[in-house]
Amino acid sequence: MRKAQPVSPPTQEALGILAAMIRAARMQRGMTAAELGTRVGVSRGVIQRLEAGEPGTAIGTAFEAAVILGIPLFDVPTDQLGTLLDQKRALNALLPKRAFQASQSKPDNDF
């Protein structure tokens, strides 16, 4: 049972941004949708839907396309993703491993 996902407006905007970035990067490299699809490992149709901002495409496909096109994810150069990942993992190591509903005593402080 997969669910047709209705996404919120901010999410739709974010999808549109990524879609536009991918399309711009692809055009700037003079790459056809079919060629990008081949490099990413999906068909041309998936690239089209990705550049249309459809929410159902696999996130792995989207990120792979971004990496191939040289689009920096998380505002970090592709070759530094590993370092950022280590940082994020270190943060999670400090956080509790389970969230208890009863323990809501802590007001959510961002960051």
Place this chain on the structure above:
Amino acid sequence: MRKAQPVSPPTQEALGILAAMIRAARMQRGMTAAELGTRVGVSRGVIQRLEAGEPGTAIGTAFEAAVILGIPLFDVPTDQLGTLLDQKRALNALLPKRAFQASQSKPDNDF
């Protein structure tokens, strides 16, 4: 004919980063995986896979979770995504609408 896609290492790292960010944000808010799933509109299992960095999850689901948790996408506050989207669209409006292979493979004439 779907293809179980093997993603490249940088893509896998990016997936891990997003997964870690989502998990950290969820924990910091004392939210259970089931609750986040309900808010996003998916089941608890999908949240698990998302936080495990699996590439097959729908990108709409991932972005929706990020938005709900207040994670800034593209280093922009959620309420400013619309502005960034307009910028990206403006850029695409200036770029060619189609990519031709011929235009690429002909930088040299003769000699």
Place this chain on the structure above:
DNA sequence: AAGATATGACCCATTCATAGATCACATTCG
């Protein structure tokens, strides 16, 4: 200008991600 081709929009058969349940385990709280 004409020719060439990339794109967008469909369609359909196939396949995999998802929902939902259950189980074992570990962690948190009383």
Place this chain on the structure above:
DNA sequence: CGAATGTGATCTATGAATGGGTCATATCTT
């Protein structure tokens, strides 16, 4: 310590996303 519950893993049925094709249109090149 013991009880409670969140998490992770696994299983099955189902429906949605994908692959691959076709078609019409737009737009780029020569």
